[in-house]
Amino acid sequence: MTPILTAFKAAPDRGRGLARDMRARWALEELGVPYEVRLVTFAEMKEAAHLALQPFGQIPTYEDGEVVLFESGAIVLHLAERHEGMLPKDAAGRGRAISWMFAALNTVEPPLVEREIMLREERDKPWFEARAGQVEVRARRPLGELSRRLGDADWLEGDFSAGDLMMIAVLFRARGSGILDAYPNLAAYVARGQARPAFQRAFEAQLAVFRAVSGEA
């Protein structure tokens, strides 16, 4: 059975590839797995049928007949386990790649999301200036450590892995805010990810949804 993802019918990012279905699409493209997409509206995401798949009313979900998954981390890991090319076969390499996946989602992303929310919702608040410094420090700390660790390597541990996919997807979402300007090797790392044909196919696919639904060219 062809796997089915769910994705936003009306993506709030207007097709900039920032929604979390991009991570699953990218993994599917890296691994050469054909897939289908079922688009859901915000209202549908809160209905019982979708909540049965995704208890938090989010996208993406993944169904392949055998399994029903939610959380982009779980979907990417499942795909990387089932198909060759994104997870080393040796236990040591596999463990490192999975460690980087969790680091992307639980160490690097949360303070970046906190900063994103602040920039979106608190810019005009009287406390913005007083608060922004600490939020910036929290968001930059893991980036500095990641930058030092990556150095001038292409990828985090030898060949491109599911750990790189998840880390680059997290950084890709933050890069529009300029926070990567202070870390040229991280900016180059994201650019290397974006240059991969699989990333480009995934990006075009999600952009095509936005264009079709919005009627924008």
Added chain:
Amino acid sequence: MTPILTAFKAAPDRGRGLARDMRARWALEELGVPYEVRLVTFAEMKEAAHLALQPFGQIPTYEDGEVVLFESGAIVLHLAERHEGMLPKDAAGRGRAISWMFAALNTVEPPLVEREIMLREERDKPWFEARAGQVEVRARRPLGELSRRLGDADWLEGDFSAGDLMMIAVLFRARGSGILDAYPNLAAYVARGQARPAFQRAFEAQLAVFRAVSGEA
């Protein structure tokens, strides 16, 4: 080889089981795997030897001769894959358990941490009252969805799994703030986790470190 975890030499939570080594200890106890602990000071966590294991200078790390892991999510997943009892063998059940692990770490925990930081660092700021409402909304939204999904079940998907372990560990850390009072079934879910003999052994082990290091009884 006996696995080795790293943990705080001087736990900032004073042995309340809130540090992330608790998650790895709990998993090791559930699975009946003997382990050793290497204690590290805050200074040692930022030194090259530890950064080679943990690029972000955090605890825990896990070494078993074959693999070197970081991130509690990766450690718990590795243990659950290697030993029987916390990950269903069928693909569907396995996928659900892993989805819940990622949900704990990337959907439920980040807004709880944001709230924890606010309560710790912004209580005396002039903007606290104005800002607290939205932070509370963000932290409660996934808890409400989780509460509805759990209902009156003991665990998230049938038997206790690595997904429950990670979710309960995340909720356990937040429970001291009173946020679970509005969700009696989540409070009971955490209490069920705490009542497990493996949780208790893990808790006592990390408390013993604090007592020995601090000289407190």
